[in-house]
Amino acid sequence: MKKLLIFPAAALALLLLLAAAFAEGPSGPALFELNVEEGYDLQALGRDGAAAAAVQGEAEGWSGTLYIGAARLKLSFSGLDGEEYVVLLLRDCTVPTQAGLCYAEQLSGPELSFDVYPYDLGEAGSYGLYVSSESGGYVRVAAFRVTADWSGAEEGEDVPGPEATPEPDGSGNAGEAAPAAGDVNGDGLLDEGDALLVLRYAAGLEKLDAAQAAAADLDGDGKVSIYDASLILQAAGRGQ
DSSP states (O other): OOOOSSOHHHHHHHHHHHHHHHOOSOOSOEEEEEEEOTTEEEEEEOTTSSBOEEEEEEETTEEEEEEETOOEEEEEEEOOTTOEEEEEEEESOSSOOTTTEEEEEEEESSEEEEEEOOSOTTSOEEEEEEEEETTTEEEEEEEEEEESOEEEEETTSOOOOOOOOOOOOSSSOOSSOOOOTTOTTOSSOOSHHHHHHHHHHHTTSOOOOHHHHHHHOTTOSSOOOHHHHHHHHHHHHTTO
16 A cells, blocks of 8 residues: 655645645635625625625524625615714624724715724624614624634535435435545545545645545544544554
8 A cells, every 4th residue: 555755744834835835716704694784785895996706605593695705894774864874883792892893984975985993804704794774773784703713615616515325226225335444536446636636625625525524534523624634644544
């Protein structure tokens, strides 16, 4: 059986660098579960003012469009001529508090556009955007959440993840025989190629079917992670 000639820890570091080189997608905290009330327009922007990267993915049990690396928000709506409006961005609260107030701005005019630039939109939590005026009172016009724990792919791509178990083919078998533990690519060898495939999967760059995911899960925790890649490298180094 093929053996690694590189010490497993060094090989893992090399593969991590390769996986990082392959990863060209957006990174950073995700703004998700964005809900905007009718009559208001809200855009998630990066620090450069361009639209934040939109991906399809999952975050904290929710799935849909995620906005990655958002640093500011642009809120636009039609108001009343001469009336003053105050926009508040609050985190984990519904009324302004010292800890929860992230941004406040005041403008007037019939057509309003607020560039909401909080001190740190990357901090995890539940956010609400409120507008207060004499005629309209105090209303929440948008809500969203922010987290660093997300997974996804560029819009138009499939979201990587373990696929469903194959349906039986009528012969009493559930499909092709599952590959041996650690042999994720099914080539009959346990080597750095399997570890790299797992790393690419963990980075959201590859998809694994159910059999491959089972072969990759060497620690048996039900997940495929970088730690499994390190176990594959260790096993390959021992010639298993």
